[in-house]
Amino acid sequence: MLRYIRNMSYSVAKNTSFLTAASILQKVISFGYFTLVARFIGVENTGQYFFAITFTTIFTVVADFGLGPVLTREASRYPENSDKYINTVFWSKVLFGLAAYLLVLFFINIMGYPDSTRHLVYLSGVTMFFDNLHSSFYSIFRARKNLVYESIGVVGSQFITLFVGSLAIFLRWPLIWLIAAYTIPAVLNFVYSAYFARKVFNLHYGFLWDVKVFKLFIAFALPFAIAGIVGRLYSYSDSLIMSKLLSNQELGWWSVPYKITFAFQFIPVALSASIFPVMSSLYIEDKTKISALFEKSWRYLFMIVFPLSFGLFVLAEPAIIKLYRADYFASIPVLQILVISLIFGFLSLITGALLNATNKQRTQTTLLAVCLAVNIIINLILIPRWGIMGAATAALTSNILLWIGGFYFASREIPMRYGALFKFANQSFWPALIMAFVVNFLAQKMHFIITVPIGAMVYAMLLFVTGGINYKMIKQVVDKVYKVQPEEPMAS
DSSP states (O other): HHHHTTTTTTOOHHHHHHHHHHHHHHHHHHHHHHHHHHHHHHHHHHHHHHHHHHHHHHHHHHHHHHHHHHHHHHHHGGGGGGHHHHHHHHHHHHHHHHHHHHHHHHHHHHOOHHHHHHHHHHHHHHHHHHHHHHHHHHHHHHHOOHHHHHHHHHHHHHHHHHHHHHHHHTTTTTTHHHHHHHHHHHHHHHHHHHHHHHHTTTTTOOOOOOOHHHHHHHHHHHHHHHHHHHHHHHHHHHHHHHHHHHHSHHHHHHHHHHHHHHHTTHHHHHHHHHHHHHHHHHHHHOOOHHHHHOOOOOHHHHHHHHHHHHHHHHHHHHHHHHHHHHGGGHHHHHHHHHHHHHHHHHHHHHHHHHHHHOOOHHHHHHHHHHHHHHHHHHHHHHHHTTTTHHHHHHHHHHHHHHHHHHHHHHHHOOOOOHHHHHHHHHHHHHHHHHHHHHHHHHTTTHHHHHHHHHHHHHHHHHHHHTTSSHHHHHHHHHHHOOEEEEEOOOOO
């Protein structure tokens, strides 16, 4: 069986379906877990818990230093060098991970946070270290176009988090156990990914650190690393600013809409994870095919993000009140702004994947840096005046800028059929808008959960009417998902 799996590769549709299905299940579990946390530990403790995870997440990019996407790209192009690549990257990540953990300790202490917060961050840093290591092995799976094992690892880890975290909540254990609920599965996931990467692809582990590979990868990775650092600051700078300017209660109010919108980012992340190695290979083999892949990716995202954003916008109030209680009423308008921002964030992930795959990392990094600067400036101006609403406004503004800039630079790399993209957007926009009006009307007369499947059916029917989807497209997706394509034999 392992020999069979080792010699199989999967299409973009199949890989996306695997990781998307796993991510949906993982996000459902994660969403349920966070809802438990927010409901039972209170707004202020939720803010403290959210900040501890957010703070260490920023330093994850230092631990990875851009080596993950480089490993995926190079191993997809030259699979015969996988042994040399994985060992060099792994030991490099050990060193970078230790350095990142020391930076976490340094900054959390000099920034004057209380002891209770610092202790949560200390343990969260351990989670960061092991998450960084297991991502190395999943990079090999992605390079070989096999996301099955990563999908299993994602779901398994979340189940363990749910079990440990729920136990801690109901037995009223200290808050640090909610962080340990992430640390324990991170360690187990490291063992799991390393074991199956070796078994499936016949990798050989050892203290092999190739200087030439390291220098080459660092040269390639530096733009990824800088982009990663800028990207993390772009995503979490608002939380850092709020942690110093606002109270834990306000940070708790922010954490709920942030977590809700973040939960859906698995969709473009899974798609970009699948298309990135394919685009990287096409950049060497046949650049003309990248345009069609990009166009198809945006078309599918249009069909998903418009109904998602419009539906969440009209259901923001009942969802917040029913799931998180009236204590989180201040989160409602923030959620409505962030779900509109989600549209531009979704599309930007695909343009970013294209620029990285075509060796335009510096362009992507510069664009992120500009958007980060804009984001920080707006946050510093608006947060003291508007609180968490100011942070939401900053997120929307900078995401729009990132989308415009990403599309402009992507269009310089590949030919764009602007008319076709506008047509695809139009085919999904109007059905989603009509669906939102229907759902908003029904939500005033029944429980909001019941309106969700009704809205989905209305949207699906209207999507067929506008031509956004047809039976041929559905058949093509199904065929690609269930058809396994043989790959050329891999080197041992």
